[in-house]
Amino acid sequence: KQEVTQIPAALSVPEGENLVLNCSFTDSAIYNLQWFRQDPGKGLTSLLLIQSSQREQTSGRLNASLDKSSGRSTLYIAASQPGDSATYLCAVTTQGGSEKLVFGKGMKLTVNP
Amino acid sequence: SAVISQKPSRDICQRGTSLTIQCQVDSQVTMMFWYRQQPGQSLTLIATANQGSEATYESGFVIDKFPISRPNLTFSTLTVSNMSPEDSSIYLCSVAGGQRGYTFGSGTRLTVV
Numbered sequence: 126k127q128e129v130t131q132i133p134a135a136l137s138v139p140e141g142e143n144l145v146l147n148c149s150f151t152d153s154a155i156y157n158l159q160w161f162r163q164d165p166g167k168g169l170t171s172l173l174l175i176q177s178s179q180r181e182q183t184s185g186r187l188n189a190s191l192d193k194s195s196g197r198s199t200l201y202i203a204a205s206q207p208g209d210s211a212t213y214l215c216a217v218t219t220q221g222g223s224e225k226l227v228f229g230k231g232m233k234l235t236v237n238p
Numbered sequence: 239s240a241v242i243s244q245k246p247s248r249d250i251c252q253r254g255t256s257l258t259i260q261c262q263v264d265s266q267v268t269m270m271f272w273y274r275q276q277p278g279q280s281l282t283l284i285a286t287a288n289q290g291s292e293a294t295y296e297s298g299f300v301i302d303k304f305p306i307s308r309p310n311l312t313f314s315t316l317t318v319s320n321m322s323p324e325d326s327s328i329y330l331c332s333v334a335g336g337q338r339g340y341t342f343g344s345g346t347r348l349t350v351v
Contacts, residue, residue: 171239
């Protein structure tokens with residue numbers, strides 16, 4: 126059974142710091158991995174999608190990497206801003222099965238001005 | 239990627255009543271997914287809805303409690319039946335976007351009193 130872990134559960138940093146968010150998964154046979162952002166009480170916004178054949182994806186200040194063999198992904202946020210404050214969720218889709226996502230518990234990020 | 243309109247965005251309901259949540263997608267999709275997010279927790283898949291067939295429920299979720307309709311390729315509803323305070327959660331629908339990953343509705347924040 127696929128399990129996704131995100132550590133730490135929460136992080137508070139001053140504005141301007143470069144951040145690394147970690148995600149690990151137990152079954153390396155994934156189809157893809159996706160990072161989401163969730164604002165309090167809201168739905169999910171997709172940030173980056175990495176296919177199993179890819180090593181990284183970039184969008185603006187965000188960069189996500191994937192190491193399938195070790196079961197790890199990182200989300201790098203450059204020059205963090207207060208508007209980046211949200212919960213960040215990592216989710217994977219396992220190969221050969223249904224298309225459902227398996228989520229980590231998320232990491233609550235607070236960027237202080 | 240697909241755009242999903244989900245409603246209601248929030249509701250406060252009396253215990254013992256039922257609430258139906260609607261999701262409308264701006265394009266035809268084969269599968270739609272319904273998730274629950276309990277307070278402080280990550281997302282858990284309730285069921286997968288295919289047009290023209292019975293929904294497939296995950297372990298711990300049953301059709302009598304969470305009946306789902308999927309009348310066409312752009313629309314689905316989830317009903318939360320005979321509600322209790324333990325059903326207070328955010329409910330989200332989602333579709334798979336192939337190379338673009340998954341898209342989520344804006345969520346329905348349900349409070350049962």
